[in-house]
Amino acid sequence: xxxxxxxxxxxxxxxxxxxxxxxxxxxxxxxxxxxxxxxxxxxxxxxxxxxxxxxxxxxxxxxxxxxxxxxxxxxxxxxxxxxxxxxxxxxxxxxxxxxxxxxxxxxxxxxxxxxxxxxxxxxxxxxxxxxxxxxxxxxxxxxxxxxxxxxxxxxxxxxxxxxxxxxxxxxxxxxxxxxxxxxxxxxxxxxxxxxxxxxxxxxxxxxxxxxxxxxxxx
Amino acid sequence: xxxxxxxxxxxxxxxxxxxxxxxxxxxxxxxxxxxxxxxxxxxxxxxxxxxxxxxxxxxxxxxxxxxxxxxxxxxxxxxxxxxxxxxxxxxxxxxxxxxxxxxxxxxxxxxxxxxxxxxxxxxxxxxxxxxxxxxxxxxxxxxxxxxxxxxxxxxxxxxxxxxxxxxxxxxxxxxxxxxxxxxxxxxxxxxxxxxxxxxxxxxxxxxxxxxxxxxxxx
Amino acid sequence: xxxxxxxxxxxxxxxxxxxxxxxxxxxxxxxxxxxxxxxxxxxxxxxxxxxxxxxxxxxxxxxxxxxxxxxxxxxxxxxxxxxxxxxxxxxxxxxxxxxxxxxxxxxxxxxxxxxxxxxxxxxxxxxxxxxxxxxxxxxxxxxxxxxxxxxxxxxxxxxxxxxxxxxxxxxxxxxxxxxxxxxxxxxxxxxxxxxxxxxxxxxxxxxxxxxxxxxxxx
Amino acid sequence: xxxxxxxxxxxxxxxxxxxxxxxxxxxxxxxxxxxxxxxxxxxxxxxxxxxxxxxxxxxxxxxxxxxxxxxxxxxxxxxxxxxxxxxxxxxxxxxxxxxxxxxxxxxxxxxxxxxxxxxxxxxxxxxxxxxxxxxxxxxxxxxxxxxxxxxxxxxxxxxxxxxxxxxxxxxxxxxxxxxxxxxxxxxxxxxxxxxxxxxxxxxxxxxxxxxxxxxxxx
Numbered sequence: 001x002x003x004x005x006x007x008x009x010x011x012x013x014x015x016x017x018x019x020x021x022x023x024x025x026x027x028x029x030x031x032x033x034x035x036x037x038x039x040x041x042x043x044x045x046x047x048x049x050x051x052x053x054x055x056x057x058x059x060x061x062x063x064x065x066x067x068x069x070x071x072x073x074x075x076x077x078x079x080x081x082x083x084x085x086x087x088x089x090x091x092x093x094x095x096x097x098x099x100x101x102x103x104x105x106x107x108x109x110x111x112x113x114x115x116x117x118x119x120x121x122x123x124x125x126x127x128x129x130x131x132x133x134x135x136x137x138x139x140x141x142x143x144x145x146x147x148x149x150x151x152x153x154x155x156x157x158x159x160x161x162x163x164x165x166x167x168x169x170x171x172x173x174x175x176x177x178x179x180x181x182x183x184x185x186x187x188x189x190x191x192x193x194x195x196x197x198x199x200x201x202x203x204x205x206x207x208x209x210x211x212x213x214x215x216x217x218x
Numbered sequence: 219x220x221x222x223x224x225x226x227x228x229x230x231x232x233x234x235x236x237x238x239x240x241x242x243x244x245x246x247x248x249x250x251x252x253x254x255x256x257x258x259x260x261x262x263x264x265x266x267x268x269x270x271x272x273x274x275x276x277x278x279x280x281x282x283x284x285x286x287x288x289x290x291x292x293x294x295x296x297x298x299x300x301x302x303x304x305x306x307x308x309x310x311x312x313x314x315x316x317x318x319x320x321x322x323x324x325x326x327x328x329x330x331x332x333x334x335x336x337x338x339x340x341x342x343x344x345x346x347x348x349x350x351x352x353x354x355x356x357x358x359x360x361x362x363x364x365x366x367x368x369x370x371x372x373x374x375x376x377x378x379x380x381x382x383x384x385x386x387x388x389x390x391x392x393x394x395x396x397x398x399x400x401x402x403x404x405x406x407x408x409x410x411x412x413x414x415x416x417x418x419x420x421x422x423x424x425x426x427x428x429x430x431x432x433x434x435x436x
Numbered sequence: 437x438x439x440x441x442x443x444x445x446x447x448x449x450x451x452x453x454x455x456x457x458x459x460x461x462x463x464x465x466x467x468x469x470x471x472x473x474x475x476x477x478x479x480x481x482x483x484x485x486x487x488x489x490x491x492x493x494x495x496x497x498x499x500x501x502x503x504x505x506x507x508x509x510x511x512x513x514x515x516x517x518x519x520x521x522x523x524x525x526x527x528x529x530x531x532x533x534x535x536x537x538x539x540x541x542x543x544x545x546x547x548x549x550x551x552x553x554x555x556x557x558x559x560x561x562x563x564x565x566x567x568x569x570x571x572x573x574x575x576x577x578x579x580x581x582x583x584x585x586x587x588x589x590x591x592x593x594x595x596x597x598x599x600x601x602x603x604x605x606x607x608x609x610x611x612x613x614x615x616x617x618x619x620x621x622x623x624x625x626x627x628x629x630x631x632x633x634x635x636x637x638x639x640x641x642x643x644x645x646x647x648x649x650x651x652x653x654x
Numbered sequence: 655x656x657x658x659x660x661x662x663x664x665x666x667x668x669x670x671x672x673x674x675x676x677x678x679x680x681x682x683x684x685x686x687x688x689x690x691x692x693x694x695x696x697x698x699x700x701x702x703x704x705x706x707x708x709x710x711x712x713x714x715x716x717x718x719x720x721x722x723x724x725x726x727x728x729x730x731x732x733x734x735x736x737x738x739x740x741x742x743x744x745x746x747x748x749x750x751x752x753x754x755x756x757x758x759x760x761x762x763x764x765x766x767x768x769x770x771x772x773x774x775x776x777x778x779x780x781x782x783x784x785x786x787x788x789x790x791x792x793x794x795x796x797x798x799x800x801x802x803x804x805x806x807x808x809x810x811x812x813x814x815x816x817x818x819x820x821x822x823x824x825x826x827x828x829x830x831x832x833x834x835x836x837x838x839x840x841x842x843x844x845x846x847x848x849x850x851x852x853x854x855x856x857x858x859x860x861x862x863x864x865x866x867x868x869x870x871x872x
Contacts, residue, residue, distance in 0.1 A: 023241050023458065027463050028466045031466055070313040123487065245466075247678065292745045295674050456680060459680045460683065467685055471688070524855060531721075535691070546705075550700055
């Protein structure tokens with residue numbers, strides 16, 4: 001292929017495949033999600049009573065954070081699965097998302113140690129907002145890559161657009177939780193749960209998957 | 219391919235390959251299995267005597283938990299190897315299994331710190347029951363995926379069915395260990411070992427492998 | 437192929453593909469980058485004031501180290517992406533780079549605990565110099581591999597040469613930061629930032645990517 | 655292929671590819687090698703003098719253990735690269751090797767805390783013997799797999815045989831270090847170094863690589 005047939009200075013085939021972005025992200029999220037559970041402390045006293053009072057509440061909160069991280073991993077999986085190549089903006093946006101997610105164990109410990117007072121719930125909501133923002137930025141970098149390289153069909157682009165709307169809706173819910181935490185922390189918690197529930201089924205609010213992604217790979 | 223030729227709203231080719239499920243699970247299990255061994259403490263006093271009394275018993279217990287986690291990894295390897303694509307229920311069932319497995323280091327520390335009294339052995343048996351349940355749920359999600367997509371031959375389905383029976387048998391043995399721990403902890407330990415021995419040879423109680431999986435890939 | 441048709445004793449097709457170098461490096465860098473963030477301590481006192489004074493400055497410094505490690509990961513990604521096979525010198529040079537990078541969390545903690553005095557900033561600059569040296573050595577091992585096996589086109593070789601120049605320039609800037617730390621620590625910090633900025637855009641100072649790497653893979 | 659054309663009950667194509675063995679091993683070794691370096695403690699007092707006395711000796715010892723683990727990773731890389739499929743004995747032998755390697759950080763801390771007295775050097779030599787044994791067992795499982803499946807050419811088998819001899823030679827050197835530690839610890843250290851030097855060049859004492867492995871893949 002003579003160089004002058006390339007209309008732009010952007011050659012998608014020169015870019016790396018997403019395999020390392022995937023394995024690096026898997027490694028980082030695996031360490032985040034596992035270290036959380038390994039932080040469990042032994043109860044101070046022996047016997048079933050100390051076990052139930054000390055271990056069960058911590059277990060419940062960490063199960064939530066594990067679920068939350070797991071949902072991000074599943075949606076990251078589906079987002080990156082749409083890509084054939086990755087460029088530098090996608091790699092940096094992915095690092096930003098990983099950085100935001102890596103603050104979740106700290107926010108979880110903080111909300112536990114502060115016994116769910118208004119400020120700590122607002123911090124936790126702020127951390128969920130940050131992680132959501134990281135995901136929206138990564139999704140936008142993917143959309144930009146599709147537009148610059150022309151490697152996506154209309155259906156993939158529609159999926160990206162719908163996922164962007166879903167991302168902004170959950171960001172709005174997370175942002176709302178910050179003032180709600182000062183009015184009533186449990187209302188904020190319900191609002192945060194709502195913002196996360198949107199993502200449990202990866203395809204919710206997106207075009208039907210048989211159209212969107214199968215068409216892209218044929 | 220025109221959309222109306224698809225009989226269901228479920229297009230297997232739109233789903234991600236299991237590569238990321240594998241690398242994420244490998245990462246999580248690698249952290250679980252390694253952190254356990256790295257938790258070893260130096261003996262309080264110098265010399266061979268303190269080394270033998272302090273290090274050898276801990277080493278023996280962690281060797282058991284390492285083996286146990288390793289057996290789950292090998293069987294996970296064989297289960298996921300049957301898959302070409304993964305859907306959301308498989309991804310969530312896999313997260314559940316990883317969460318259950320990640321509690322094993324805590325249960326191991328607990329049973330050591332409580333010196334194998336009845337309650338701590340019952341907690342350990344409960345954790346093995348949970349991990350077994352996680353594996354049965356993942357295996358059921360794989361079977362459901364095979365039925366919905368029609369991507370498995372009869373031999374793969376027979377393997378899944380046989381593995382399900384094996385899973386329920388080991389669950390029954392783990393559940394039995396909870397009351398046994400109150401009658402005699404060492405009987406419970408023997409019962410737990412029996413439930414685990416079933417899984418040491420991945421093909422035990424399953425149809426011969428030349429039929430089951432080679433046929434599936436041809 | 438009869439053995440006597442091989443002009444050298446060096447058969448590239450006998451060497452492993454870079455996949456394991458990639459996944460091992462991803463694992464090591466994932467642990468380095470995540471452990472840094474997990475080292476966050478809860479503030480000593482409750483409430484927003486302690487949160488802001490204790491958490492925000494640590495967060496800022498760790499964000500820098502996270503970014504720094506992330507930039508190395510991205511450039512490592514692009515460097516290794518040029519390879520089809522890896523030989524023992526590349527594997528050892530990669531281990532050297534990983535060792536140097538793994539000292540970054542320690543250097544970060546040290547500069548924080550010493551409150552940015554001249555010696556601690558010089559130690560931090562020395563660690564950045566070491567990491568830069570590790571990258572230059574790995575890049576040189578890749579160039580040597582290209583020359584010995586003849587597996588690179590002229591454009592890949594030109595990219596390697598340009599990247600080598602960029603590496604030596606940033607090494608010079610890092611080395612300069614060691615004496616600067618004794619003159620004025622903030623000048624040293626600016627100099628270190630300059631040496632790192634060179635690497636933020638992976639293609640900066642390199643031949644245009646459509647020529648360099650796409651030509652290599654066609 | 656009709657089932658009755660299979661002469662044995664062993665169908666290599668039913669077995670998983672080595673990709674997960676590789677990624678799991680990479681994960682475990684990545685955690686082992688990184689955690690060692692992250693265990694560095696800050697010096698007790700500020701300033702260059704405390705830095706040099708506290709940090710430099712620990713750095714030197716951990717550099718050795720990092721190198722040692724890295725050499726095992728490189729040789730593991732070359733060994734597994736010969737395989738197309740893995741069976742259960744290979745998976746278990748690999749777990750054994752990973753368990754042995756995971757004890758190295760503990761042995762390193764122990765020899766440091768005991769100030770290289772005879773017993774601690776003997777413990778360290780014992781740990782190197784164990785890791786060497788793990789590698790010999792894994793290599794034997796690979797050879798057995800080649801014989802059972804007939805998937806290796808004569809050259810691969812010759813490489814395995816030569817690697818086995820190399821393994822036994824280093825085991826003999828490690829075993830010799832245990833009594834040597836009671837005679838003179840520094841002689842034991844030299845002997846251990848000799849046993850490890852054999853493995854620095856992966857192809858040392860093996861048939862020339864152009865014959866051994868390139869022929870296998872053609």
